[in-house]
Amino acid sequence: MIGPGIAIHRAWVTVGDRALLADVTLQLRQRELIAIVGRNGAGKSTLLRLMAGFLEPSRGEVVLEGRPLRAIAAGERARRLGFLAPARLPSPAGYTVRQVVGWMRFAHHSWWRATGADDASVAYAIASLELTGLAERRLDTLSDGERQRVWLAGLVAQDTEFVLLDEPTSHLDPTHAIESLRTIRSWATAGRGVAIVLHDLDAALAVADRIVLVDGGRIAFDEPVARVPLDELGRRLGIRLAEITLDGRRRVLAQGLGGA
Amino acid sequence: MNVGVLDRPVAMSAYRVPVAFLTLGLVLVASVVVAVGFGRVPISAADQLAIVVDRLGGRSSTIDPRLASILLEIRLPRVLLAAVTGAALATAGAALQGLFRNPLADPYLVGVSSGASVGAVLTLTIALPPTLYAAGVVQLAAFVGAVGAVSVALLLARAGGRTSVPSLLLAGVAVAAIGGAVSSYLLFFHGERIFAAYAWLLGGFNAADWALLGRVALPVVASAVGLVALGPSLDLLQLDEDAAKALGLRVEGAKLATIGFASLATAAAVSAAGLIAFVGLVAPHVIRILVGPEHRTLLVLSAIGGGAFMVLADLVARIALPEGDLPVGVVTAAIGGPFFLALLWSRRGQLA
Amino acid sequence: MRSGVRSLLLVLALLVGACTGAAPASPSLVPTAAPPSATPTPTAVATPLTIHDDAGRSVTFTAAPKRIVTAAPSATELAFALGLGDEVVAVDKYSNYPPEASSKPSIGSYIDPDLESIVGAGPDLVLVTDVHLAKLVPALEARQIPTVVMSAKDIEGVYADLLLLGRISGQLEQAEALVDQLRARVARVEQAVAGATPVRAFYEIDPTLYTAGPGTFIDDVIRRAGGINIAAGATTAYPQLSAEEVIRADPEVIILADQGAGVSPDAVRARQGWSKVSAVVNNRLVVLDPDIASRPGPRIVDALEQVAHILHPDRVP
Numbered sequence: 001m002i003g004p005g006i007a008i009h010r011a012w013v014t015v016g017d018r019a020l021l022a023d024v025t026l027q028l029r030q031r032e033l034i035a036i037v038g039r040n041g042a043g044k045s046t047l048l049r050l051m052a053g054f055l056e057p058s059r060g061e062v063v064l065e066g067r068p069l070r071a072i073a074a075g076e077r078a079r080r081l082g083f084l085a086p087a088r089l090p091s092p093a094g095y096t097v098r099q100v101v102g103w104m105r106f107a108h109h110s111w112w113r114a115t116g117a118d119d120a121s122v123a124y125a126i127a128s129l130e131l132t133g134l135a136e137r138r139l140d141t142l143s144d145g146e147r148q149r150v151w152l153a154g155l156v157a158q159d160t161e162f163v164l165l166d167e168p169t170s171h172l173d174p175t176h177a178i179e180s181l182r183t184i185r186s187w188a189t190a191g192r193g194v195a196i197v198l199h200d201l202d203a204a205l206a207v208a209d210r211i212v213l214v215d216g217g218r219i220a221f222d223e224p225v226a227r228v229p230l231d232e233l234g235r236r237l238g239i240r241l242a243e244i245t246l247d248g249r250r251r252v253l254a255q256g257l258g259g260a
Numbered sequence: 261m262n263v264g265v266l267d268r269p270v271a272m273s274a275y276r277v278p279v280a281f282l283t284l285g286l287v288l289v290a291s292v293v294v295a296v297g298f299g300r301v302p303i304s305a306a307d308q309l310a311i312v313v314d315r316l317g318g319r320s321s322t323i324d325p326r327l328a329s330i331l332l333e334i335r336l337p338r339v340l341l342a343a344v345t346g347a348a349l350a351t352a353g354a355a356l357q358g359l360f361r362n363p364l365a366d367p368y369l370v371g372v373s374s375g376a377s378v379g380a381v382l383t384l385t386i387a388l389p390p391t392l393y394a395a396g397v398v399q400l401a402a403f404v405g406a407v408g409a410v411s412v413a414l415l416l417a418r419a420g421g422r423t424s425v426p427s428l429l430l431a432g433v434a435v436a437a438i439g440g441a442v443s444s445y446l447l448f449f450h451g452e453r454i455f456a457a458y459a460w461l462l463g464g465f466n467a468a469d470w471a472l473l474g475r476v477a478l479p480v481v482a483s484a485v486g487l488v489a490l491g492p493s494l495d496l497l498q499l500d501e502d503a504a505k506a507l508g509l510r511v512e513g514a515k516l517a518t519i520g521f522a523s524l525a526t527a528a529a530v531s532a533a534g535l536i537a538f539v540g541l542v543a544p545h546v547i548r549i550l551v552g553p554e555h556r557t558l559l560v561l562s563a564i565g566g567g568a569f570m571v572l573a574d575l576v577a578r579i580a581l582p583e584g585d586l587p588v589g590v591v592t593a594a595i596g597g598p599f600f601l602a603l604l605w606s607r608r609g610q611l612a
Numbered sequence: 613m614r615s616g617v618r619s620l621l622l623v624l625a626l627l628v629g630a631c632t633g634a635a636p637a638s639p640s641l642v643p644t645a646a647p648p649s650a651t652p653t654p655t656a657v658a659t660p661l662t663i664h665d666d667a668g669r670s671v672t673f674t675a676a677p678k679r680i681v682t683a684a685p686s687a688t689e690l691a692f693a694l695g696l697g698d699e700v701v702a703v704d705k706y707s708n709y710p711p712e713a714s715s716k717p718s719i720g721s722y723i724d725p726d727l728e729s730i731v732g733a734g735p736d737l738v739l740v741t742d743v744h745l746a747k748l749v750p751a752l753e754a755r756q757i758p759t760v761v762m763s764a765k766d767i768e769g770v771y772a773d774l775l776l777l778g779r780i781s782g783q784l785e786q787a788e789a790l791v792d793q794l795r796a797r798v799a800r801v802e803q804a805v806a807g808a809t810p811v812r813a814f815y816e817i818d819p820t821l822y823t824a825g826p827g828t829f830i831d832d833v834i835r836r837a838g839g840i841n842i843a844a845g846a847t848t849a850y851p852q853l854s855a856e857e858v859i860r861a862d863p864e865v866i867i868l869a870d871q872g873a874g875v876s877p878d879a880v881r882a883r884q885g886w887s888k889v890s891a892v893v894n895n896r897l898v899v900l901d902p903d904i905a906s907r908p909g910p911r912i913v914d915a916l917e918q919v920a921h922i923l924h925p926d927r928v929p
Contacts, residue, residue, distance in 0.1 A: 054502060078508030085502065092361075092498035094553035103496055107508030114556050115492045158507070300720075301732030326734050329755070334728045384746055390667050390761075394750035451822065451850030455743045459724040467727045467751040578728075583705045584720025 004065060005029035005193055006051050006081070006162055011060030013046055020046045022217045024060070028195050030161055033188035034222075035204035036197045038214035039237060044197045045085075047214055048164050051195060052083040064162075078107035082158045085166035086151045091140045097150050098135045101125055104154035116157075125157035129183070145176035152183050162193040169200065181207050201233070201241070202252050225250060280551050284561055288343065288568040295339045295575040296331070303327050333469065341468040341476060341532060342574040342588075343567035346539050348480040348529035350566020352522035353540030354547070354558050355487045358494040359518045360425060367526040367540035370432035370519065374439025375409025376402040376530040377461065381443045384457045385450035398460065399472070399531040406527035409435050414519065423515050462587040463534025465574050476532045483525035484563050490518055491556030498553075536589045538596030539566055539573075545603055569595075663776060666769070667742060667761040669749075676782035677737035677758065683725050683748065687739035687762055688713045689909030690773055693790060694783045702733040709903065709911070727751050737780065764908035766832035767798060767916070774910065794913045798836065801920045804927045805838030811923040813839040814853075814863035814891070817902075818870045819879075821853045829908050837920035838927075839865070859889055865923055866891040869902040898922045 006028045013021040021043050028034055028051065036044045049055050050062060053069040062069040064080065072080075082104075092100075102117030104125075109116060116122055126135050129149045134142065139150060148168075155163055168184065169177035177200075185207045188194045198204045204211055211228045213220040215236045221229065230252060234241040240255040297308065311328045314321035321328055352367035360369070368374075379401035388397060413435045417428035447454055493514040496504040501511050526540070543566040544558065551557050570588075573595065577588040662672045681702045682688040688707035691700050697712060704722040707713045717733065720726040725748060730738060738752055742763040752759040760780065764770045771791045778787020813834050815823050824830035825846035834841040842861035843851055866889075868875050877897035886892050900922070905915040920928040 049502070052502075052506060054505060074505070074510050075508045078506060081506075083502065083506035085500075089499055089503055090361075092553070094548065095495070095498070096552075099495070099554060103492075103499075104507060106492060106496055109492075113492065114554075115495065300726055300729045326731065330728055330731055333755075334731060338728075387742070390669050390745050390749060393746045394753055396750075398746050448852070449848045451848060451852075452828070453743075454850075455723050456746055459743070459747065462724065464724060466724055467747050469751065469754060578726070583718045584729075585724065585726050587724075 006069075006195075007063050008047075008050060008057075009061050009063070011050060011057035011062060013043075013050060013055055014058045019217050021050065021057075024050075024217075024219055026051075026212060026219060026222065028162060028193045030193040031188060031191050032209045033185060033194040033196070033207060034210045034212055035208035036195060036212045036214060037199070037201060037204055037233075037237075038220075042214045043217040044214050045166055046217075047212075048083070048166050048195065048197055052081065052164050053077055054083075075107045078158070078160075080160050081162045081164070082155045082160040083164045083166075084151055084155060084168075086148055087167050087170045089151065091142070091147060093138070093140045095139050096136050097131055097139055097142070097153075098122065098126065100139050100150060101131075101154050101157050104158040107158070119157070121159060122157050125153040128156055129153040144171055145173065145179075148172055148176055148180055152180060155187075160192070163187060163195075165194070165196040167197050167199065169198070169203065177203070201237075201254070205251055206246075206249060277551050277557055280547075280557075280561055281564075284564045284568065288564050288571070291568040291571040291575075292339055292343060295342070295571045296335055298575060298579055299330070299335050300578060301327070301330050303331055337470045337473045338465045338468040339571055339574070341473045342465050342570045344473065344477050344480050345465070345529040345533045345536070346543070346570025346573075347484065347563040347567040348476075348525040349536065349540035350543035350547075350562040350569075351484050351487055351559050352526045352529075353566075354544035354555070354562040355490070355494060355518050355522045357544055358555055358558075359497060359515065359522075360429060361498060362429075363545065364541070367522060367529075368436075368535070370428060370523065371409035371413045371435035371439065372406045372523055372526045372530060373535050374436040374443070376406040376527065377443045377535065378409075378439045378446075379403070379405025380460045380531075380534075381446045381457045384460060385446045385453045387453070396472070396475075399475070402460075402531035403527050405439075406530055407523065409439055410519065410523040410527075414516075422512055423519075425515070428519070460534050463536040463589045464577070464585070464587055465533055466585065468532070472532055476528045479528040480525050483521040483528075484559070486517065486521040487525070488556055488559045490514060490521070491554070491559055494518065494555040495553075534589070536570070536592055538592045538600070539570055542596040542600050542603075543569055545600070549603075661779065663760070663780060665761040665776070666763045666773070667745060667749075669761060671758050671760055673737075673758060673780055675736075677735075677780065679733065679735045679737070680781075681719060681730050681733050681735040681738045682707060683719065683730070683738060683740045683744055684722050684762075684907075685709065685903070686764075686907040686909040687741065689907060689911060690762060690770075690777055691739065693910040694774065694777055694781065694787055696777075696781055696783065699781070701735060702729065724748075731755060731757070739777070762908075764829060764912075765827055766829050767794075767836065767912055769829070770908055770910065770912050771795070773908075790910065794910060797913050798916060801916055801928060802836055805920055805924050808838050808924055808927055810838055810840045811865055812842055812861065812863045812890075813865045813867060813919075813923060814842050814858055814861070815867045816870055816875065817850070817906075819873050819875050821855065821858060822850055823853055825849050825851045829912055830905060833905070833912065833916045833919050834923075837916055837923050839919070839923045855883070855885065859885060862890050864890045864894070865896045865898065867919065867922060868897065868899045869905055871899050872902065896922075 008024055008026045011021060011024050012019060024047065036047060038044050050057060056070060064072060098117045101122050102115045105116030105119050105122060126132055129152055131149055131153055134146060139147065165184065168180055172180060181203055184194060184196060205225055208225060210222060210224050212222045213233060213236060220236055221232065230241050230243055241252045242255050244251050244253060307323050307327055308331060310323050311321060311331050315332060349367050356365040356367060356369055357363055380398050383398045383401040413428060413431040414423065416431035417423050447457055493509055496507055496509045497514065505511050544562045547558055547561045547565055551561060573591040574588050577586040577591045580586055660672050660674045662670055664670050678699055679701045680691055680696060680699045682691055682700055683704050685707045688703045689709055692710050692713060700716055702717040702719050703713050704725055705718040705720060706722050719729040735757060738757055738759045740748060740759060740761055742761055749759055762773045764773050774787045774791050778784040815830055815834065817823055823843045825843045825848055827849050831841050831844060842863050843853060866880060880886060880897050881892055891897055900918060904911050
């Protein structure tokens with residue numbers, strides 16, 4: 001009944017008598033990228049935080065490879081499951097890029113050891129995001145795009161089977177947004193299981209294997225990109241979508257801007 | 261390439277940290293040596309040497325035993341107590357600045373000082389039997405008061421198994437205000453005891469001895485070790501709590517341990533030396549400028565630097581005026597205050 | 613290993629020496645060349661003397677003290693009054709009476725005197741007050757330095773302190789003679805004011821209207837001088853009164869012991885709402901030297917005579 005990967009089974013998250021998530025079932029396997037879309041306040045971030053183990057379902061359960069997530073110790077969880085909301089992260093003053101990427105190795109060391117700025121995997125992660133020249137720069141002196149690459153390098157260094165990202169492209173210019181999504185897509189292709197919360201529907205269709213629409217705390221649909229019902233998607237988001245095909249993939253444009 | 265003014269303090273050369281360790285370590289040792297060398301009772305260099313040599317050799321000395329007693333039983337423990345206290349306050353200050361992500365945090369922030377004051381003032385205003393004072397009831401009460409105040413603040417700030425850092429800050433302010441009111445009340449109704457309480461509130465290392473040093477050093481060293489071990493966790497807490505959690509940090513445990521160790525160190529220091537301002541606030545900033553913000557290095561060097569600073573401040577307090585000691589808190593504030601202003605001035609615009 | 617530690621300490625010791633070699637003009641207060649054994653032959657006390665001080669502590673003496681440190685102005689005045697000026701080797705920095713006390717080496721502030729300076733003076737008696745109970749007294753006890761607390765709360769208490777110090781120092785006869793003299797002066801004042809209508813008095817310690825209440829020697833002085841302390845009914849020893857309370861109590865005399873804070877009779881006259889107070893109407897605003905009135909030493913009788921003169925100028929010249 002409950003398969004591999006991260007599986008949410010008939011979970012509810014309630015605060016008081018208000019259900020933030022209601023009867024949600026979702027699965028994230030390795031080697032796939034799912035995009036979670038929906039209106040503001042629909043429960044996307046709550047769903048992602050539930051998958052990360054930050055929230056306890058009030059009913060139902062969340063399992064990682066068959067084991068309840070809450071039964072997995074913080075350290076092991078952090079070695080298997082990465083989570084980041086880059087837009088919400090501060091850039092603490094004075095730390096270098098190498099130090100911050102090193103923090104992402106925290107769970108790989110005993111808790112009292114300094115984080116792994118000197119690890120080989122940190123050097124690899126910095127190199128793989130083309131940050132080598134910036135490694136000794138202070139994080140708070142970088143541009144938004146550079147800082148985004150630092151966070152992604154951190155997720156490389158953390159080296160987890162699953163990665164959860166909340167709005168990884170907000171605040172980014174198109175160049176950096178596309179660059180980030182390509183990196184994230186490459187992780188899934190290489191075997192990691194990736195879930196991202198995205199507002200850009202076209203980008204979601206472009207990079208994801210599956211689209212999950214959250215509406216009013218429920219999962220409205222969870223479909224492979226090829227089978228996404230665009231009319232329902234548009235209706236639930238309150239916009240009209242025009243379908244196009246680009247590089248052999250289904251893509252969408254939002255209608256209603258421009259023209260009469 | 262974006263190389264500009266902002267990059268100057270950035271370049272962290274590889275030998276910067278070891279050099280800082282070596283330099284500050286030497287400064288501490290030199291401070292202790294100089295501070296033991298000077299005092300209100302002049303002891304000649306030759307006599308000091310003879311006293312130390314005789315004591316180490318276990319020989320009975322030809323030097324006036326009074327001088328030996330002053331050097332080894334009064335001045336030396338006093339200087340070492342200053343070092344331990346400075347180290348405790350600076351380490352606790354650095355840890356709390358990290359925890360609160362606030363450069364203005366100091367070790368007294370969460371109610372330690374007002375709790376300690378209530379304990380000390382209480383035992384000093386109600387006339388207790390002299391034997392209790394001899395047994396250290398004032399220090400004990402100050403310690404209990406400090407720990408109690410922090411516990412109350414923590415209790416108020418905790419809800420649903422989590423500690424909200426902003427709530428803790430507010431609870432600390434509230435507890436401090438209540439404690440201040442209690443102290444003032446006690447002083448108001450025991451005006452005849454005001455001098456004894458005032459002497460405690462001014463702070464200082466007069467009348468330190470080896471037993472007191474031992475009672476203070478034990479919790480301070482234990483807490484400092486604990487805080488240094490928490491260094492990487494404090495680094496992670498510079499991110500938001502979700503991110504730190506996602507990296508495997510047990511956030512709640514790290515917060516409680518930081519507050520616990522910082523408060524324990526501060527309570528021990530305050531119980532022995534009263535309220536000494538500015539060391540816990542300024543020392544971590546200086547160290548941060550020297551070696552950057554990474555907490556393990558920062559905490560260890562703050563301990564060393566804070567210790568040296570306090571030793572020198574106490575030396576100035578002891579010998580600056582011919583007619584008697586200055587309160588050491590006056591010296592630390594007189595040095596630390598302007599220094600802090602200069603620091604703010606030089607970094608204006610960089611503090612968001 | 614041990615020798616390693618030892619040589620390290622030796623290096624430290626050398627550094628210590630090097631540093632003090634360059635010592636600047638030191639405050640140099642204290643004769644260090646005189647260990648206790650070098651003092652003149654003590655007048656042997658036949659049997660050990662055990663006394664109880666004002667804090668109820670018991671202290672035992674085997675010989676009359678020859679090197680006395682006084683940690684409060686009142687203690688200094690007590691010692692000098694018994695002719696022990698030569699035995700006093702160091703005083704706190706506020707000790708300014710008698711004038712020769714000012715030339716004694718200082719041990720620092722009365723509030724928190726410097727332990728090193730006290731021990732450096734090599735005392736065989738330290739006179740302290742109850743202010744020192746929490747910190748200084750335990751430190752001195754730990755070093756087996758005889759320490760006696762003298763904290764008189766009234767004139768009788770001053771007599772008792774004088775007699776106690778007389779017993780300890782082998783000057784009992786002189787102490788008894790002095791106390792008899794003081795008693796006679798007090799009796800003269802009391803006789804002079806006997807039967808006179810008591811005068812309401814406000815004793816102002818500072819401009820925020822702190823005053824001396826019940827159980828203080830100032831209260832004792834005002835009563836014996838034929839006055840009524842308007843704060844006698846207060847619940848604490850040194851209460852702070854509101855201006856309303858003072859005006860309602862309508863003191864006939866205001867004694868200003870706060871000239872150090874810049875308070876003069878003119879300043880009191882200028883206070884809003886005080887113009888109808890009897891003391892202001894009748895111009896009975898008198899400045900008193902607070903050093904005399906605030907120290908529970910033998911000059912408390914001087915204070916009594918001055919206060920009696922202030923309250924009853926017709927009876928006490």
